[in-house]
Amino acid sequence: MDESLGLLGTFIPLVLMVALMYFLLIRPQNKKEKKAAEMRNSIEVGDTVTTIGGIVGHVQSIKEDTFVLETGSDRVKLRFKRWAIQEVEKLNLEGNSASSDASKKEPAKK
Known part of the structure; x- marks a missing residue:
């Protein structure tokens, strides 16, 4: 029982870090690329x-x-x-x- 809580406690920070990277780095970059592609296609x-x-x-x-x-x-x-x-x-x-x-x-x- 203690072992499963320790394992869970190890993965939660890792999952939170991946989610944070997604919302701070990947998602804004995708929005920026989409906006640039839209601008280039509107000429x-x-x-x-x-x-x-x-x-x-x-x-x-x-x-x-x-x-x-x-x-x-x-x-x-x-x-x-x-x-x-x-x-x-x-x-x-x-x-x-x-x-x-x-x-x-x-x-x-x-």
Whole structure:
């Protein structure tokens, strides 16, 4: 009887440690990866994208796992894998920006 309690007392801290590692390390990492995959799958033609290498440009075309990025005024086109996307800025079809919204709210002073 004492032996089974000693054995149980040994495994409880081990189980608690594994559960703690899951909730502090594994679960947040999985959420972060899921969010990144969702962001990469949401790109559309015309979006502004920053790659993990720091290249910024507009998406010109999208295929299964690659996309073509147009950079700069010289219209250089580069092909990248989707996993190379670090950040996506969605295309604003309405043409409103934060600065134009602020100017609409406050009338010009004379």
